[in-house]
Amino acid sequence: MAENHSAQDNGDVIRAYLDRLAAREAAALETKGLEKFVRLKAQELYWTVSRLLRTLRVKLFPSSVARGGPPKWARVASQAVPDVFTKRPRLLFDMTSALRSGKNTGIQRVVREIARHGWEMGLCIPVAIHEGALHLYYSNPGVAETIAIEAGDMFIMLDASWNHLYEYPPIIEEVKAKGGATILCLHDILPILYPAAFSPPIAQRFQEWMPKVVLTSDGVIANSRATAESLRDYLDASGQGKEGFPIGWWRLGDDFSGSGTGEASAQAQRIAHGRPYFLSVGTIEPRKGHPIVLDAMEKLWAEGLDAAYVIVGGKGWGMRHFERRLSWHPEFGKRLFWLANAGDADLALLYRHARALALASVAEGFGLPIVEAARSGTPVIATDIPVFREAAGETATYFPLLDSDALAARMREALIARPHPTTVAPMSWRDSAAQLLTMARDGSYQMRLG
Template sequence: MSDIETQRRKIDAYLLENLSAELDALNRYPIDPYSKWLYVRALEFYWTSSRALRSLRESVDQLRGVKKTELPDDLDGEVPEPAQKPQLLIDMTPTVRSGARTGIQRVVREIARQCALQGLGAPITIQDDGRFLRRYPVAGLSEEIEPEAGDILLLLDAAWNEAPLYPPAMRRMKEKGGTNVVAIYDILPLLHPPLFNRKVGGDFARWFDEIVRASDAAIAISRSTAESVVDYLSAAPSGKPLRVGWWPLGADFSKSAKGAPSAKAHRIAEGAPYFLSVGTLEPRKAYPAALGAFERLWAKGVDIGYTIVGRPGWNTTALQERLRTHPEAGRRLNWLDQASDADLHLLYEKARGTVNASVAEGFGLPVVEAAMHGAPVIASDIPIFREVGGSGARYFDLLAPESLAAAIEATLAEPRRSPQIATIGWRESAAEMVRVIRQADYPLRGT
């Protein structure tokens, strides 16, 4: 049996165990089957209805004359006119509409911010009527942008929940003689459907078929992700070739990290040594396996804390309950579900190390963020972490609490040293992304 097949079977077994825990959590309450069915449907509705509610709120704001603007610290000073022609139009519509600042939205905001400040391109939002509007005003230039021959539309944002917005915009670019490039963060809903709820999986598959396959090129956030796209396309060919490249993400925190950390973050940072995990609570992050490793250590008398920073996600009811009711909750086990950038910055700086237990990732931003802050990195042994962490991270067997516990003890036995992991800032990341796009540096090709 191949290593890939062994890992796939491990992941499937883990997902089955996770599903069983979710069902047990529901069965602990005296609810009739119909009510349980409604509860599950309500959870799915919660995760997929926020876009409609945000759009309604924005429409009301427009009628009232309220204009949504970026927070003052998003940009430093005046935005220059983009220096290069043809124009690079950088879509960030879903991020602007959601107001979110974590995960993919962090990447979109940082890349758009740096492209605007360096004059590398024009961040835009696409309106429901098809107009392209500058996100950041440029002195002497109109807010509305009219695409021209040779221009490039970069679909930078996570757009699977906004997919109907994009085909008309893409057709408009092609009619004007331009090209469409789509950014890909991962294709995990296609490769591991049980990791996601059905609505997300369906929306993602539709986005991939209608947007990615229709694009002229794709740019992924890692070589591993780029290769997975090519492999997937080759296994399900559409007849239209797609050129694929990649670029590395930045790891520094922008000025959004300024301000005072919360009292809880201070208490954790100034207390006993702790390890840190960062990311939404969702099945692919494998938090139950990570927590199992710390429970083994606590049972042996190892006095070490475990802190999780991440919003609650789907199919984690049992995990959330476990975190809130754990005997170590609020002591050696802490979960911050509303952490600010200032909180995260402080927690990275003071962490004894970081734990990245994911079964699948598109890049693994917490790995390079930890390295940027000088925190040792422990990561599950999956290809993307090997690509990003290289020899500077300590690896453990996938979904194996005993292997992770051994890695934690090995890290504790050493002085806290900054890992030798290559990192770049968002300024350099944005410049490299633009270079790949403008030079059409797409070495891979899917069909």
């Protein structure tokens, strides 16, 4: 059903929607009232005790903060220019979470691309925290593995620093003590704005991360103007903003290394070469709006229209009720597909042949699927939110927030005549890295608070 609202109350509408999803999730998991109460209280106690223990560990045993034993440092042929270690100020580019997680998706994928190109251009020194010190991420002949913080160094935090929150303040303090600066690269503050969309530990980490890391930095560079403005608005509304605090934004790249190579799976090939289909890309989580797209598809199926809906994205959190809806749906495996483990080749093929990318997200930090769709020449039908407008401009088709009726109408039109492809100005990761690191070095921010 359509939900009428003005731009001013979008936040309240989004929170109400997320609260409804949370209620459905609770109902799906409901056992006995007392059992549920005890379980929630036990979780709260666990998170509280865990935070206290981590704090004590850092204060009493600072050399033991890195978990899981010594990290496996990357061993790659060094392409850094000779003066990367002598150029001043040095830009120490944090990769702690990417290193420890071993992942190459989402934030880690962005971090690795920026680090690689920044290193090869001689603009930054990728590092990771281990046992309270910074270590060189890439091997380099003749250079010590440990990187000592020097006067005037700049510490660039693009990685998921909230995952290792208590290891950063000592580094930040040492950089500041030596006359340097720390720059926080912001992906979003959605766990603060919409905590119901995230697991309680993540929402709680972000609440601690804001004062300990974000607000102690010397500047913030966001991955989109919309994200930068959301931080500005939050700091103004909460009274936490500092006069003159600099906030900027830069463009992410879109030419991911090795993207789309290899052969697609048999399932992806069957879908791509079958009936027309709409594609959604993103983890199954509350803010992504997958139920809205499925609602729209059910309207089309009820009208007798023959089209499929394909979701590419892993299992997330807080959506078990929707996962059951998918797996029990009469169209599942026929005209409804969930590819939780699709590879790059699968995704590239599905983008190319989709009738349109359907994005019903209620909140995003950037909107990478729009950029990926544009590279494949795929039309985009998306929620009318600022970050999507920023990414696609007038080349995408938009529908009002949470309005499955309007989305169904746009899909119906797309089945009659495929929309024009969405276009986004290309941006290489090399140029993206140069833009970010130059802004950090030069302080060329687009706005300042106050």
